[in-house]
Amino acid sequence: RPSRRREAYLSATYAELPHAMEKTEAKKPTPASPLFSFSNPSASFGFGFGAAPGPPPPPLPPAVEVLLSEESPVAAGNLEPVVVDDSLSIYKGRVNTSDVFGVKNSDLVPGKYEGGLKLWEGSLDLVKTLNSDIKDDRLLMEGKHVLELGCGHGLPGIYAGLKGAGLVHFQDFNAEVLRCLTIPNVKANLLKKSSQGTSTSRSIGFYAGDWSEIDKLLLCGDAVQDKITNLRTENEGYRGYDIILMAETVYALDSLPSLYRLVKKVNIRDLPLLFFLPLL
Structure with a gap:
């Protein structure tokens, strides 16, 4: 079955169908039109069923580095534990979507809010998978360079830091x-x-933006990474990532090309990467 994040995306998309259908019924189909068409990606569905083109997508937010000092007080005092096993709990905040984005009763607004304030169950599954693999000596996190894409709460990345990831x-x-x-x-x-x-991890960084534009920030991210332990040396260059973590991140198929290009760009050593994506 689809992940809950994809279900939320489909629900938000289908909510606009009645309006599109009204426009479609007002038009007569052209007999010469092919049954399928992949040449117009802006058309609804992209399969040539005659649906009227939807509104243009909103402009992408700029890709920016967010500093540790830019913490918002919205989540202050709302921490609750997530039990990983008998010896480890990770603490997370709880933030109301309407307080941050002015969006009520919605887990996802494509192009505006990508569901990052919700704790998706795939994130918890990923943390438990990492924990199991480390316990069974199938994974070594110590010293590894880790990137969590579509992090939201950031629990998998936090777990990697607790297990000694170098970045x-x-x-x-x-x-x-x-x-x-x-x-x-x-x-x-x-x-x-x-x-x-x-x-814990000696270097931590936070980056916001679309996958199609975030690579430049990630590639030069080591220059300003010394935010926790001040152990990084000036002569230590960028080495790329050893592990990329994702959990219920891809919910729309048209985002896959941007994801692929991003991974290729940040893997500057062209070495095999270890991906962790729980089955959704």
């Missing part, structure tokens, strides 16, 4: 999600552990 980058479509949720979650878990003397 963790968090990426989300919306900068507001990073400020209001991801950064507070990272501070509640990784900074707390660091202050207690526990080993």
